[in-house]
Amino acid sequence: MVIVVRADLGMGRGKAAAQVAHAAVAATLTAAGSPRLRAWLADGQPKVVLRVDSAAALGDVVARAVAHRLPVETIEDAGRTQLEPGTLTCAAIGPADDDAFEPVTGELRLY
Amino acid sequence: MVIVVRADLGMGRGKAAAQVAHAAVAATLTAAGSPRLRAWLADGQPKVVLRVDSAAALGDVVARAVAHRLPVETIEDAGRTQLEPGTLTCAAIGPADDDAFEPVTGELRLY
Numbered sequence: 358m359v360i361v362v363r364a365d366l367g368m369g370r371g372k373a374a375a376q377v378a379h380a381a382v383a384a385t386l387t388a389a390g391s392p393r394l395r396a397w398l399a400d401g402q403p404k405v406v407l408r409v410d411s412a413a414a415l416g417d418v419v420a421r422a423v424a425h426r427l428p429v430e431t432i433e434d435a436g437r438t439q440l441e442p443g444t445l446t447c448a449a450i451g452p453a454d455d456d457a458f459e460p461v462t463g464e465l466r467l468y
Numbered sequence: 469m470v471i472v473v474r475a476d477l478g479m480g481r482g483k484a485a486a487q488v489a490h491a492a493v494a495a496t497l498t499a500a501g502s503p504r505l506r507a508w509l510a511d512g513q514p515k516v517v518l519r520v521d522s523a524a525a526l527g528d529v530v531a532r533a534v535a536h537r538l539p540v541e542t543i544e545d546a547g548r549t550q551l552e553p554g555t556l557t558c559a560a561i562g563p564a565d566d567d568a569f570e571p572v573t574g575e576l577r578l579y
Contacts, residue, residue, distance in 0.1 A: 360489065362482075370481045371473075371517035371579035374488035378471065378515055381489035382496050386509075389500075398497075401546060404489055406482035435512060468482035 358384060358397065358451040359458050361418050362468045364408040366446065372439055373446075373468075376432055377406055380449035383430040388452055397452035405458075407465040412445055421461045422450045469495060469508065469562040470569050472529050473579045475519040477557065483550055484557075484579075487543055488517055491560035494541040499563055508563035516569075518576040523556055532572045533561045 360377045362368075368376065381404060388394035397403070409415045415431075422429045430449045436442025450461060471488045473479075479487065492515060499505035508514070520526045526542075533540045541560045547553025561572060 360485070362485070369578075370484060371519075373481060374471070374473070374485040374517045374579065375515045377485040378489040378492035378517075379513060381493050382513055385493050385496060402490060402493055404486045406485045406489075408482075467480075468485065 358402070358404045358449055359407060359462050360404060360447055360449045361407050361409055361415060361462060361465060362447040363410070363412065363415055363445070364468060365410045366440060366444065368439060368446070376434065376446040379432045380430055380447050383432070384428065384449035384451060387428060387430060393452050406468045407462055408468040409465065415445060415448060418450075418462060418465070419448050422448075425457065425461055427451060427453050427457060427461060469513070469515045469560055470518060470573050471515060471558055471560045472518050472520055472526060472573060472576065473558040474521070474523065474526055474556070475579060476521045477551060477555065479550060479557070487545065487557040490543045491541055491558050494543070495539065495560035495562060498539060498541060504563050517579040518573055519579040520576065526556060526559060529561075529573060529576070530559050533559075536568065536572055538562060538564050538568060538572060
């Protein structure tokens with residue numbers, strides 16, 4: 358699973374961690390019962406957290422994931438604390454085989 | 469759900485976010501099919517990320533959670549990158565009602 362986070366929002370580390378966890382839980386629930394979820398869990402549920410620097414860049418990643426038929430879950434913040442309501446903060450892609458991510462997130466940097 | 473992270477390990481923000489997500493996913497899977505999971509999801513899967521400053525302090529939190537009969541999932545790092553293998557990095561408590569957390573994590577600070 359890859360989770361892509363917007364680094365331009367200036368989220369604190371706890372806030373960002375919560376958003377990443379929202380995305381990972383959503384992706385897990387969407388994959389419930391699937392072979393790809395079982396394979397990922399058996400592998401120790403590996404996660405890589407990457408960054409983008411704008412909403413547009415996150416949108417591009419989501420579009421590439423959809424084009425490559427990878428499952429995507431996007432997270433909008435409820436806006437109770439640091440951000441405006443409805444702000445897109447991150448997206449989880451997968452679970453999927455490692456090599457499926459390369460054309461979608463291969464050029465992104467670690468968060 | 470409350471996730472308690474060790475701030476003394478000096479984890480980078482992406483590393484910490486991945487550990488928090490591991491814990492949240494583990495807690496979600498453990499609660500699969502339960503009324504407490506359904507209630508939490510219906511509420512927008514709220515998460516609070518708190519900090520402790522040692523392995524001993526995290527152990528104390530885990531012990532209090534168990535004493536209060538709250539579900540707990542602890543995460544040990546596989547040690548492939550920043551940490552020694554088997555390092556306890558964080559723990560997820562819940563999902564549970566908001567007021568159940570007070571005696572367990574009420575004195576902890578935000579991560």
